[in-house]
Amino acid sequence: xxxxxxxxxxKPRYRPAKNYPYRLTVRVTAxxxxxxxxxxxxxxxxxxxxxxRTVIERRYPPTLRDREELFRTRFLLxxxxxxxxxxxxxxxxxxxxxxxxxxxxxxxxxxARMVKALAIEVKRRMK
Numbered sequence: 001x002x003x004x005x006x007x008x009x010x011k012p013r014y015r016p017a018k019n020y021p022y023r024l025t026v027r028v029t030a031x032x033x034x035x036x037x038x039x040x041x042x043x044x045x046x047x048x049x050x051x052x053r054t055v056i057e058r059r060y061p062p063t064l065r066d067r068e069e070l071f072r073t074r075f076l077l078x079x080x081x082x083x084x085x086x087x088x089x090x091x092x093x094x095x096x097x098x099x100x101x102x103x104x105x106x107x108x109x110x111x112a113r114m115v116k117a118l119a120i121e122v123k124r125r126m127k
Contacts (some may be wrong), residue, residue: 025049070125077118083111 040050094102
């Protein structure tokens with residue numbers, strides 16, 4: 001019995017076909033097809049999803065490496081947010097006379113540096 005499995009670049013990656021009931025046929029050269037295949041694979045999506053997202057969003061889908069960097073940046077932003085929340089909590093508690101150690105200037109500066117570095121990274125990624 002002959003295998004009927006599709007090549008990797010034709011397999012659905014994220015969503016079943018029922019979410020995309022319409023089919024478009026596009027004619028391309030062999031080098032163009034190879035470029036689409038390579039770019040879609042790098043973004044870990046199908047060629048059709050790659051083309052649709054590129055046209056509709058007017059930008060290239062993020063590659064796996066890009067997504068990893070974005071997840072790292074998001075993690076660091078969340079960490080900075082937690083630090084800011086803890087500093088605010090300690091400042092508020094100290095202002096109300098609670099027996100807590102207020103944040104040091106070094107802690108505040110460290111968190112401010114982290115936020116500034118993350119803002120610079122996000123700005124760089126948006127270009």
